[in-house]
Amino acid sequence: MEYKVQEVAKMAGVSVRTLHHYDAIGLLKPASYSDAGYRLYTEDDIATLQQIIFFKTLHFSLKEIKNIIYDPTFDKVEALQLQKKMLLEKSTHINQMIHTIEQTILYEKGEINMTNEQKFSGFQFSENKYEQEARERWGNDTVNRANETIRQHDPNVLNEKMNTIYKELATVRHLSPQSNEAQLAIASWYHFLNKYTGHHYTLEAFQELGQMYVADDRFTKNIDQFGEGLAQFMYEAMQIYAEKQQENE
Known part of the structure; x- marks a missing residue:
């Protein structure tokens, strides 16, 4: 399917002038032109535009974005x-x-x-x-x-509270993640995140965070310092906790 420049501008929330500029600098060239000379964009072009917008949100310059997305190794x-x-x-x-x-x-x-x-x-x-x-x-x-703009706050003042929860979770990690003990401990973690990190974690976001604990070796290594297998245990307990809470909503 092909889209005209006005359609692309509307769906992406950018101006037609912006798309014309991207074309002029070689950042996003339309796949083809109609017989009347109108720019026509494909689904691949839409995907590229999405990448451009994401990088702009992270404050990369247009020149930097162009270098990134047109690198042969770009994934x-x-x-x-x-x-x-x-x-x-x-x-x-x-x-x-x-x-x-x-x-x-x-x-x-x-x-x-x-x-x-x-x-x-x-x-x-x-x-x-x-x-x-x-x-x-x-x-x-x-x-x-x-x-x-991408900065993180220093969590040192919360280390004692956080470490206490990790230690509690480590003591019950050999139980089923569905057990009352495990669910009470993981509930403490959920409430800690929402109370002290300055970010509201939805149940879905809480599940995604648990997935990162086992998908990212850095998370796994840090968490497992409190007990071998703790990251996997927390991941499973977090999935169960979120599912149970969603059922009660």
Whole structure:
């Protein structure tokens, strides 16, 4: 199926002028032209435009995006997976900053107390844990711009609470993930994430997070420090917990 430029602009939420510009700079050229000279885009073109928009959201320049997506080694699925991780990091950071702003408003009204450290919660500018992965795939220059907005807050102040939950989970990891003990422990993890990370995890997002624990070796290695097989156990318990909660909704 082929689409005219107006149709593509409408479905993607961009202007026709933007698509004309992408054509002019060789970023997104239409597959063909009609007899009347109208640009015609294919499904592959739509997929490419989606990639462009994702990278723009992550603050890559058009020149950087062009270099990435037209590299012979470019893998769309791999790019989408890393984009998702980077956007989740960005979302967590933004939600933490929003929470800090809300708390500061209450502080300015005299309704709560805040320490100086709490006033800057979410504003730390440490290295994104997926930065090296992105650099290896797309090069240093293409990642530097993204670093301006993709930041993560320092979780050290929550380590004690987090480690306590991990230790509790480790003590019950030899039980069935469906057991009451396992489900109570994993519920504590779900509530911890929603209370302290500044990001609201839906049940679906909680399940996806569990999948990352076993799909990403870095997560598995870190979690299994508390007990061999803990990451797999948490993954299974998280799936069951989310399914049960969804049934009760």
